Amino acid sequence: MRKQEVQLKEENDIHRAAMNAATHTWSYTMASFRYPVPLSFEVAQFSKTHGLPAAVQLNFTAVNPDYVGDHCHINAKDTAKSKGKRVFGWALWEFYGPPYSTPVIVGNFHSVWENDEGMLVDVTPPKIGSKTLFVRDDSLSINRLKAAHDMPVDRTHDPANPFIDPLSGATVKKGARHQILDSAAITQYCCNLGWANDDWS
Template sequence: MHDRGMTQDPTARVPDLDESLVTEFMTRFGLTSAPMHLKYENRGYDDNQCHLSFKHCAIENGGRRVHGWALWGFDSMLIGEHHSVWENPNRQLIDVTPPKFGADSILFIRDDAADLVEMQGVYAMWSDRTTIPDIPFAFQGNPHNEPHWGLLPDNANIVQFCQKFGIKPSDMLTDERFASNLLSPPPCKLGSVNKKIPYRVAGTARVRQNASFSVSSLMASVAISGSQGA
């Protein structure tokens, strides 16, 4: 999901592929796919609701939706937002939602283990991830104790997007028709969360099928996510 309030933040940058912080991020969260820069291709989607946009793109044009992480650099740290891109019928990965911060590309790390699931009426979304010591997760710009947060399918932004493109909120969820093969990389360790992050990056979505989480923890974040989309 994109935080409109930071789209012109001059301190944000697209990391280099060989940057040491990228390796640090991948090691911390057990990611094994090679990072890549993806150029933006305009297909008429807004700069939010990436998961629904790419599902719609795959439904309309063939191919699959691929989950992963979009990495952004801030001084000496990286923030990873869960992000979806389109794998076209020729197996090329393409980003069709406008990148944040005025960029024309993103650094993307594919993660086929990521999936979006529903748990007792709540969509289990994954928090942002960071390279900040002792702060592995963030939600709405603040340290977060959980690797996930909850989103209700009747969220106003989601409903509005679905009405515009003729799809359903449940199309956000991962299904076998439009998903990559699901793998299970090693789980990451939760760090102690006791510091304040000095900037705001909105939470985005990611969940693994074998993840352990509770409805109560999801509902706790639903209460503060408000009208936020994904």
């Protein structure tokens, strides 16, 4: 295995371990993931499958040193409190290796910030690297429930299997939703940012 591949595998393994320890867990399979080729057929197919605009590449911009990965919805909403607005969409990653026989583009529900000039800015550190391939989707929403937040499930580029559960990777029906339960860790994170509550819908 080449040095670059070994390094990428180590970064993926470290990230999966970190995500397992966090409130959200992204490691729903043992597959590895990497930044997709922006102009690939699969990336274009993701937008076509879901009737969305083309993906755009966003470089991570550290607007607040207190922002950490895996809290994109909170980070973008926090930034938008002073100006601009939060924008929902999909962060695209290419998953490969078992259990996938061929690489699959997976869209993780993601939030970025739109400044007053209409420019999209990713204020959250990406899973790996320093950039995110983002597809805007203004149809998405986060709903505040009694003790949880309700949001869309993940998506793929595959028209035969377009919707998957973000925890298990299992196929789900169109319109399915995923719930993130309230936790002390999320409440504390919001508190550290100066929020009066932990409502990030």
